[in-house]
Amino acid sequence: MKNPIREIVVSTVILSKPGIILSVVFTGFAGMVLSQKGIPAPGIALLGCLTLMASAAGAAIFNNFLDRKSDKLMNRLSARVSALERLGEENSVIVSWTMIAGATVASAIWINALNAFLIVLAAVSYTVLYTMFLKRNSPFGTVLGGIPGALPVLIGYTAIRPVIETEAIILFTFMMLWQPPHFWALAQKYSGEYEKAGIAVLPVAFGEKYTNILIILYSISLIPLTLIMSLMGITSGYFAAVALALGVYFNITVVKCAIANKGYEGAFGASIVYMLLIMTALIVDIAMRQREIDRLMEFV
Numbered sequence: 001m002k003n004p005i006r007e008i009v010v011s012t013v014i015l016s017k018p019g020i021i022l023s024v025v026f027t028g029f030a031g032m033v034l035s036q037k038g039i040p041a042p043g044i045a046l047l048g049c050l051t052l053m054a055s056a057a058g059a060a061i062f063n064n065f066l067d068r069k070s071d072k073l074m075n076r077l078s079a080r081v082s083a084l085e086r087l088g089e090e091n092s093v094i095v096s097w098t099m100i101a102g103a104t105v106a107s108a109i110w111i112n113a114l115n116a117f118l119i120v121l122a123a124v125s126y127t128v129l130y131t132m133f134l135k136r137n138s139p140f141g142t143v144l145g146g147i148p149g150a151l152p153v154l155i156g157y158t159a160i161r162p163v164i165e166t167e168a169i170i171l172f173t174f175m176m177l178w179q180p181p182h183f184w185a186l187a188q189k190y191s192g193e194y195e196k197a198g199i200a201v202l203p204v205a206f207g208e209k210y211t212n213i214l215i216i217l218y219s220i221s222l223i224p225l226t227l228i229m230s231l232m233g234i235t236s237g238y239f240a241a242v243a244l245a246l247g248v249y250f251n252i253t254v255v256k257c258a259i260a261n262k263g264y265e266g267a268f269g270a271s272i273v274y275m276l277l278i279m280t281a282l283i284v285d286i287a288m289r290q291r292e293i294d295r296l297m298e299f300v
Helices: 004-015 018-036 042-066 075-087 089-110 113-137 141-160 166-189 191-196 202-206 208-231 237-260 264-297
Strands: none
Touching (some): 004 042, 004 089, 018 042, 018 166, 018 264, 042 075, 166 264, 191 202, 208 264
């Protein structure tokens, strides 16, 4: 006999895209560390991560509801289609916006108004701007569609201080430019399914070669962005060295896939590893620098 509560919980988790949520929360935490110039206090870090997780999960669930017809035509999304059927379309809408509203209210009460505004902006730009308009009407929708994916950095940053400074904009821009090659690599692999679903992603509209050129150009642009942070004194030379090595690794992987016209899942996976390691290096570098500063202050 099936447990209805377990069915609801499992379906909700599947629809929330847990892999994406974890990366969203991690980039949000990196934004917090950047704003704090060190590891933030546990209370605000936990609250900021929870509101970000809830709002992102809610937006993902509503995204599945909006894409329910095209998702049925894509084999790789069969688990989400089944989960939506188990949860129910009406319930999915209720759950999604309850999570978004709850996160927004909690942010407005216990964090700050700017943080709450950015949470709403991320949810609306993902579900309305990207899912309902850009994704369905332009093969370049991913470019502006990167806004909601990059906003978690600013959401994390403003959870510590209600301001957006240059350093936050640089990290936001990095995430904006990271997302197109990340998605286009996936679109290359599943271009047939996207075409079947009637979604004119870049490989479907302009072909494999053109898409590969853009993937390479966007991937190259990420390297100077990471180095700028060290040149501005935001991060150390150690971070610059690590970021350069990671950038070279990612670009070599991308170029190999482009030359071979295959192995795009490798480029997709490499993009995730690259981004997560850049964020990890950023967190560690800032935390270590703050530790050194605190140690020096003991002798003052």
